[in-house]
Amino acid sequence: MELQENEYQIGGISINEIAQKYETPLYVYDAEQMQLQYSKLHNAFSKKCTVKLNYACKALTNINVLRLFNKMGSGLDTVSIQEVWLGKQAGFEAQDIIYTPNCVSMEEIDLAVNEGVKINIDNLSILEQFGIKYGNSYPVCVRVNPHILAGGNHNISVGHIDSKFGISIYQLPHVHRIVETNNMTIEGLHMHTGSDILDVEVFLNGAELLLDAAKDFKELDYVDFGSGFKVPYKPNDISTDVESLGEQLGDRFISFCEDYGKDLMLMFEPGKFLVSDAGYFLATVNVVKQTTSTVFAGLDTGFNHLIRPMFYDSHHEIVNVSNTSGKERIYTVVGYICETDCFGWNRRMHEISEGDVLCFKNAGAYCFSMASNYNSRFRPAEVLIHEGKDYLIRERETMEDLTRNQVEVL
Numbered sequence: 493m494e495l496q497e498n499e500y501q502i503g504g505i506s507i508n509e510i511a512q513k514y515e516t517p518l519y520v521y522d523a524e525q526m527q528l529q530y531s532k533l534h535n536a537f538s539k540k541c542t543v544k545l546n547y548a549c550k551a552l553t554n555i556n557v558l559r560l561f562n563k564m565g566s567g568l569d570t571v572s573i574q575e576v577w578l579g580k581q582a583g584f585e586a587q588d589i590i591y592t593p594n595c596v597s598m599e600e601i602d603l604a605v606n607e608g609v610k611i612n613i614d615n616l617s618i619l620e621q622f623g624i625k626y627g628n629s630y631p632v633c634v635r636v637n638p639h640i641l642a643g644g645n646h647n648i649s650v651g652h653i654d655s656k657f658g659i660s661i662y663q664l665p666h667v668h669r670i671v672e673t674n675n676m677t678i679e680g681l682h683m684h685t686g687s688d689i690l691d692v693e694v695f696l697n698g699a700e701l702l703l704d705a706a707k708d709f710k711e712l713d714y715v716d717f718g719s720g721f722k723v724p725y726k727p728n729d730i731s732t733d734v735e736s737l738g739e740q741l742g743d744r745f746i747s748f749c750e751d752y753g754k755d756l757m758l759m760f761e762p763g764k765f766l767v768s769d770a771g772y773f774l775a776t777v778n779v780v781k782q783t784t785s786t787v788f789a790g791l792d793t794g795f796n797h798l799i800r801p802m803f804y805d806s807h808h809e810i811v812n813v814s815n816t817s818g819k820e821r822i823y824t825v826v827g828y829i830c831e832t833d834c835f836g837w838n839r840r841m842h843e844i845s846e847g848d849v850l851c852f853k854n855a856g857a858y859c860f861s862m863a864s865n866y867n868s869r870f871r872p873a874e875v876l877i878h879e880g881k882d883y884l885i886r887e888r889e890t891m892e893d894l895t896r897n898q899v900e901v902l
């Protein structure tokens with residue numbers, strides 16, 4: 493989004509025009525930005541080794557976005573059988589889908605076997621049940637928890653000692669016992685330590701532990717280093733230096749493959765890195781309310797549509813796209829939900845009038861996909877900007893959507 497002739501644009505189209513055409517609240521995605529992020533990450537590794545990116549689709553599951561990633565050559569990282577089915581519907585081949593669930597039933601895993609996708613097992617109980625049932629007839633991947641603490645937020649940091657994710661690296665002897673007893677084939681090893689890993693150093697430490705474990709599995713095809721790529725939310729935030737990671741991990745991986753005696757595939761499963769900054773959320777200011785302590789800007793949306801600030805304190809830059817010049821004032825930006833739902837305190841913005849459209853940045857990942865109907869509001873529409881054109885890719889909901897599955901018995 494650049495400021496051109498005093499007007500904000502997404503993919504070359506004026507945000508004000510989009511807001512008028514589709515109304516608010518509205519999610520808008522820039523396909524080109526997704527492609528740029530994908531290429532940036534892919535290029536950082538592809539010079540060195542065979543790399544495969546599997547887009548972690550829980551970040552944003554609109555089928556058009558899935559198709560876009562499929563076209564780029566991406567695979568798909570899924571965490572539920574429904575995401576597997578969505579991926580199939582979007583055109584992904586079974587071998588390009590990896591299924592990494594946590595705490596799901598053996599029945600759901602059986603369904604994934606039926607679909608023929610790669611399966612990533614994250615606990616000993618399921619590993620054993622899987623081994624007894626499928627033996628060596630269906631190779632699987634094992635999710636290892638290397639116990640490195642990544643990032644600042646406990647809710648999104650999943651690699652620490654008390655985390656429910658993965659099989660502890662200290663339990664690998666048990667893994668080997670299950671694998672040998674049931675004659676299983678382990679085709680991949682995986683770690684995912686969580687979102688917002690700040691620096692390359694921490695990542696490399698985790699990777700070292702995973703590679704050390706990988707030596708002892710003799711039939712691997714790939715090693716999956718998960719995700720955790722950080723994206724900047726504020727002007728001075730740093731993002732993961734993927735070029736440096738590509739250099740260092742790429743070299744380390746090549747030397748590992750030489751020792752291992754086979755060219756393995758290096759995999760990642762980024763969500764946020766690929767779609768976060770491609771997304772914008774537009775909302776209209778319903779009310780400007782001066783209180784004794786602050787000025788509230790009250791929007792036609794709330795945490796039902798964008799929960800990240802309230803859920804895990806994430807910061808989204810907010811700009812007033814209706815007034816791009818002149819006096820700036822300090823605002824507290826809030827939603828219309830009948831609970832405290834604050835998007836941002838003390839935000840400096842060009843003076844807001846009722847009816848102005850505000851634009852939230854970094855609204856591509858975990859925004860629409862976490863939206864709900866709380867307060868019986870309709871979920872927003874979604875628009876994709878692709879090659880200079882705007883496409884409606886999800887209609888705004890209606891009363892029919894709210895009552896669709898309700899059974900009237902009284």
Ligand SMILES: *Cc1c(COP(=O)(O)O)cnc(C)c1O
Binds near residue numbers: 551721763
């Ligand atoms: C959520 C998730 C990801 C994606 O994480 P991002 O921080 O969005 O990149 C990757 N792998 C697994 C297993 C996940 O659960």
